Amino acid sequence: MSSLLHLFVLLPLVGFIISLLIPKKQESLISWIVFGVVGLHFIGSLIFFTIWLLNGHPTLNLPDIALYRTDNYVFLVDFYFDKISAVYLFVGGFLTFLVTIYSRRYLHREEGYKRFFNAMLLFYFGYNITIFAGNFETLFIGWEILGICSFLLIAFYRDRYLPVKNAYKVFSVYRIGDVGLILAMWASHHLWHENITFSKLNDQSLVHEHLSSHSMIGVFISFAILIAAAAKSAQLPFSSWLPRAMEGPTPSSAIFYGSLSVHVGVFLLLRTFPFWENQISVRILIVVLGLLTSAVATLTARVQSTIKSQIAYSSVAQIGLIFVEVSIGFEKLALFHFAGNAFLRTYQLLVSPSSVSYLIREQFYNFIPRKQTIENSFPRKIRNTFYMLSVKEWNLDSFMNRILWTPLNEAGKMLDFLTTKRLLIFFIPAYIIGVVVLDAHITLPYELHEYVPTIFALVGLISVLKAFSERKNVLMSWMMIIMNHFWLVLAISFNENFTHNQVYLYLSGVVFAGTVGYLCIRRLKLLEDAYDLNQFYGHAYEHPKIAFVFLLSCLGLTGFPITPTFIGEDVIFTHIHEDQAGLAFFTSLSFIISGIALIRIFSRVFLGPHIKTNHETAYRSS
Numbered sequence: 111m112s113s114l115l116h117l118f119v120l121l122p123l124v125g126f127i128i129s130l131l132i133p134k135k136q137e138s139l140i141s142w143i144v145f146g147v148v149g150l151h152f153i154g155s156l157i158f159f160t161i162w163l164l165n166g167h168p169t170l171n172l173p174d175i176a177l178y179r180t181d182n183y184v185f186l187v188d189f190y191f192d193k194i195s196a197v198y199l200f201v202g203g204f205l206t207f208l209v210t211i212y213s214r215r216y217l218h219r220e221e222g223y224k225r226f227f228n229a230m231l232l233f234y235f236g237y238n239i240t241i242f243a244g245n246f247e248t249l250f251i252g253w254e255i256l257g258i259c260s261f262l263l264i265a266f267y268r269d270r271y272l273p274v275k276n277a278y279k280v281f282s283v284y285r286i287g288d289v290g291l292i293l294a295m296w297a298s299h300h301l302w303h304e305n306i307t308f309s310k311l312n313d314q315s316l317v318h319e320h321l322s323s324h325s326m327i328g329v330f331i332s333f334a335i336l337i338a339a340a341a342k343s344a345q346l347p348f349s350s351w352l353p354r355a356m357e358g359p360t361p362s363s364a365i366f367y368g369s370l371s372v373h374v375g376v377f378l379l380l381r382t383f384p385f386w387e388n389q390i391s392v393r394i395l396i397v398v399l400g401l402l403t404s405a406v407a408t409l410t411a412r413v414q415s416t417i418k419s420q421i422a423y424s425s426v427a428q429i430g431l432i433f434v435e436v437s438i439g440f441e442k443l444a445l446f447h448f449a450g451n452a453f454l455r456t457y458q459l460l461v462s463p464s465s466v467s468y469l470i471r472e473q474f475y476n477f478i479p480r481k482q483t484i485e486n487s488f489p490r491k492i493r494n495t496f497y498m499l500s501v502k503e504w505n506l507d508s509f510m511n512r513i514l515w516t517p518l519n520e521a522g523k524m525l526d527f528l529t530t531k532r533l534l535i536f537f538i539p540a541y542i543i544g545v546v547v548l549d550a551h552i553t554l555p556y557e558l559h560e561y562v563p564t565i566f567a568l569v570g571l572i573s574v575l576k577a578f579s580e581r582k583n584v585l586m587s588w589m590m591i592i593m594n595h596f597w598l599v600l601a602i603s604f605n606e607n608f609t610h611n612q613v614y615l616y617l618s619g620v621v622f623a624g625t626v627g628y629l630c631i632r633r634l635k636l637l638e639d640a641y642d643l644n645q646f647y648g649h650a651y652e653h654p655k656i657a658f659v660f661l662l663s664c665l666g667l668t669g670f671p672i673t674p675t676f677i678g679e680d681v682i683f684t685h686i687h688e689d690q691a692g693l694a695f696f697t698s699l700s701f702i703i704s705g706i707a708l709i710r711i712f713s714r715v716f717l718g719p720h721i722k723t724n725h726e727t728a729y730r731s732s
Contacts, residue, residue, distance in 0.1 A: 188244030287341030343375030522579020616678025623666025646718020
């Protein structure tokens with residue numbers, strides 16, 4: 111019975127590969143394949159669910175699959191199934207099947223018809239990996255796939271300004287959640303000294319034994335998990351990304367941001383609850399966060415001028431309450447609440463186009479305002495204050511800009527003196543000297559050797575900050591991101607015995623993806639005169655194949671699970687000691703900014719309104 115879990119994971123992947131091979135003009139064939147794959151998956155899940163219940167709903171754990179193994183480290187793919195997975199499987203299967211039926215007609219004759227269904231199948235593949243994940247490493251694979259699918263579907267109308275800009279914003283927030291999960295994995299390796307599975311987390315005696323002697327590491331892991339869950343489920347202070355994600359097509363808004371993807375943060379909390387349930391401070395923090403998010407989102411939803419934004423904030427408010435239920439320990443209530451909220455928001459979003467026309471007609475002919483509302487009982491000043499704050503969405507967007515993106519941009523501007531010539535003069539010789547010292551086994555003074563890894567990681571961070579802030583030279587920005595990876599490898603090599611095999615594992619994906627991306631940029635330079643990072647150029651319109659290959663190259667450099675670099679990232683963090691907070695901070699920040707910088711390059715060069723005036727200019731908003 112456990113082996114059937116592999117089929118649920120692989121079926122959407124097989125459908126995705128088949129759909130890639132079909133010409134985009136054959137709408138009927140594409141839709142029938144997606145309909146068949148999703149329908150077969152849903153029927154199979156119902157049969158499996160029924161048999162599982164009749165057998166006494168046992169907890170299933172598949173044998174581990176080792177993708178990479180060394181003397182001190184193992185990267186395991188582990189699948190796990192219990193009542194939490196069962197609820198998410200049923201809700202996900204039903205709603206994906208429903209949205210697939212809806213989308214076959216809704217997107218008829220759309221230019222991106224094939225792109226939409228490709229992304230839908232890839233999303234469903236990532237979703238199944240996530241809900242069946244038996245450890246953090248497996249969950250992270252699905253987590254990353256969900257993130258890139260979000261970007262692709264929000265930027266579905268890729269010839270328009272706002273969808274592309276908002277897709278970039280959402281991906282930026284997702285990267286924060288990604289690194290929260292990476293840091294949780296890093297600290298878990300030091301806490302357990304093994305690749306811990308979720309089934310072992312249910313062993314209370316084992317958890318208590320480790321946390322009693324490492325309480326601060328336990329709190330750090332719980333805090334990192336909370337950051338990842340809050341970013342993925344649009345809780346404070348990340349709530350403002352969800353309405354921006356509604357720039358995509360209505361079906362993707364329904365399946366992603368109304369029902370499934372936005373509840374993955376709840377799934378993470380439910381899955382890790384046995385780990386942090388005895389940490390009272392963490393539980394109080396989750397309750398406070400959930401209640402604050404629910405209150406702020408409810409007030410904001412009441413003043414929204416668009417129906418999709420109103421539904422988005424209403425969903426955020428309910429997810430805040432689900433966070434509270436999980437923290438209190440009401441697991442069954444949280445699962446029931448998740449299912450109800452997912453079904454309701456999907457329905458609301460799918461009927462929203464019709465509802466708008468109905469409400470407009472009612473407004474002109476039958477509208478009767480309420481005589482008394484709750485707000486009328488508040489003093490006028492308080493009422494007006496809350497109204498203005500809610501209209502401005504509590505300034506969450508400007509808050510995120512102030513604490514995250516503005517400091518990064520300012521730091522990047524300070525690096526304007528780093529020209530290509532100066533980089534060749536200073537950075538490359540310094541790197542060569544570091545490699546020579548490492549290979550020659552030259553013994554450095556202890557005081558110096560202790561800080562060398564952190565200094566090298568800081569140099570890597572400076573490289574990626576320069577790439578993030580670069581406005582003109584696309585090739586320079588691309589090369590600085592590649593250089594960042596090399597500096598990180600050098601830093602970890604000085605920190606611990608980072609063997610040549612591990613170096614080759616990590617850098618093989620970096621070198622391959624970096625070379626392919628470089629060739630794409632050079633090819634585009636021969637074909638087009640205008641391209642830099644100051645604006646959106648929309649070159650995917652005339653060069654879709656180059657855009658597709660370049661996107662794959664960007665994903666390879668971000669550590670997406672299509673190259674060995676994905677495993678290499680986890681290997682790198684296992685070589686950072688638990689007392690090296692600075693090295694872990696610089697490394698994780700490098701991963702955040704490099705991913706954002708790569709998607710920024712792709713968005714600016716290939717997406718958005720086309721630079722050439724002979725093409726129709728799209729509206730700024732969908």
